[in-house]
Amino acid sequence: MIIVKVGGGEGINYDAVCDDIAQLWREGQQLIFVHGGSHRTNQVAEALGHPPQFVTSPSGYTSRLTDRATLEIFQMVYCGQINKTLVERLQRRGVNAVGLSGIDGRIWQGPRKKVIKVVENGRIRVLRSNLTGKVTQVNHSLLQNLLHAGCLPVLTPPAISFDGEAMNVDGDRAAAATAAAFRADELLILSNVPGVLRQFPDENSLISQISADQIECVSKEFAEGRMRIKLLGAREAVTSGVRRVVLGDARGRQPILRALDGLGTVIIPTQAEEAA
Template identity: 30%
Template sequence: MTQISNQQQRTASAYVIKCGGSTLAALPEDFFREMKELAEEGFVPVIVHGGGPAISETLNRLGIESEFVGGLRKTSEAVLDVVEMVLAGKINKEIVRRIQLSGAKAVGLSGADGRLIEAEPVPNAHEVGLVGNVTRVNAQLIQSLVDMGYVPVIAPVGLGKDGAQRYNINADTAAGAVASQLGVSRLVVVTDVPGILRTDGEGVKRVLPVVTVAEIEAMIASGEIYGGMIPKVRAAMECIQGEVQEVLIVNGAEPGILRQAVAEGSAGTRIVR
């Protein structure tokens, strides 16, 4: 009985961070130091990262054509080779190194490792190629690493049920699936903005503490949310699935932001269903 209780306690202490690869690699040392301190207190992060700009740069350098269809990268076998190389190789290991330099323990994984993420073709696969939707997450493998005090760093490349076909998976949907399978109700999206801003009656832009998905859609339609903020909030909304009830958008460069987000839930903007 005690063993089960302790496992439940550890499960509750895991939290999921979603971040772009370039954003996470550019964060200040204080962010990773704070991550280490929280891990020592029992709050162990599970990181799911992207890396779109680095993938595009590498594809261009290699002369491989790539385009986006409905926000998804059209993925051929040649493009997928680059996606896997950049995400599971370069970016994943850069993040692992930064975490370990802070004194914390980290393990880099892709969805192929230990069948961590299983996927099936998206409905419009005839348009986008080898892009997948998550069908299963090996939560036991993730939780085992968390229980040992390791920070799992996950690149969103998945395998089909047969274990042969690889799939390129959107990092936002992958993060939401990982969080849901771990039973995590709040997912933290680390960006370079403090949250969703709204201009008040005095003409001052202030961070919205709480906003619903419906309110965000209305703000996009009205033009209150515009430009580069639109993909950020849409990406955050993609993370709300399954057990995930809310997503917290925070600026990773702010001092103490991780503790506020994880332990207090008082930072940035909370997006709720």
């Protein structure tokens, strides 16, 4: 089983992504495809007069501030435009794709954060109206039934809380939770950078391999912006039984096939985790 997560930043080559998925699907490879949509969401939010706001936690992770209006824009873009466009592209390539959000069938479920702490002008503030959460349960049986029926799940945030509220969740960590639920062989997290860079934005400074016990140090010393959350998701995956995570580049040709060949930052379990 391979879980493929493709981000929503500028420059993503979605046609090349869909070409690779179609090739692997024809070869009999089981896949689940998870996607984002941040860049397009920002554009739509600006056009609708509700520009995006981002907050940073005391531990250094950046996330979208999600009120009810933002969540509705998020759903319109992620679950509507992007999800159905990707399903159409896959159907055109002969893949019987089914597009779903994490809300549908409670595919992704977890607790909503009642409060979050953010750093603003050097001070810590507490926010209580943010509709965000974390995926802690994956509806494995529903996804497995789709796969058994010959369908490719194409998944996107948001998720559903235990209280039945839609909530924004990080797509990389949702993909990691999905990979853990299936004990996937591979989790590929592809974006518009080639992986973790030792000297951002120099793409020639790629760090080619990291073990799980090195992630915290690498994240603090080298990771910029959203790469910190990608590393957090990678650590959650490999410590939950996923054999390998690759942080790769989705801008060029054959992005999935290149990631499967190890082009990017490869993250592997520590020796103790591999032995277990």
